[in-house]
Amino acid sequence: MARHSAGAEIERLIQLVARVPGLGPRSARRAVLQLVKKKDTLLGPLAAAAQDVFDKVRICPQCGNVDTQTPCLICTDPRREEAALIVVEDVADLWALERAGAAHMRYHVLGGRLSPLEGVGPDELNIKTLVSRVARGTVEEVILAVNATVDGQTTAHYISSVLADFPVRVTRLAHGVPVGGELDYLDEGTLSLALQSRS
């Protein structure tokens, strides 16, 4: 058994924080120490905020985004174009595009990408909801902002074929997205350029 230098509650918090992507055991230990030291100004508000998000977070039934309101803030924003829909694999991609301020459009989050090797088929992704959104007739363009990986491109081909029967233009973020590159890691300028130069 590992030697512990703090009580079980603190060790448990460290173990949980260490599971957050981007953090490891060492940075988790450092973060928790700061939280404990700043009990009133940081740990308390953080615990309350986490509880609040836990109570309220939902997946948007319309677009697949995560938010504390349903439908999500983006789906209910009247200033966004309804004619264009950006299809992304993950909420992280949606956040990346939003951070870039590149689009005033609505999104559709697939929740992954088709991967025959990993057993991810069309039914595992939010493709049926995408088709029914398109079938309503207000969408004129579907912009596929899927990653430039093999699976991402397979996903793009599949969605294009599924939407072929509808009077929508299906475009892609062709330029600026490096092969194998994940959308979330692109800088904001590259992202908005990629969105402008869709084909």
Ligand SMILES: [Zn+2]
């Ligand atoms: Zn939504």
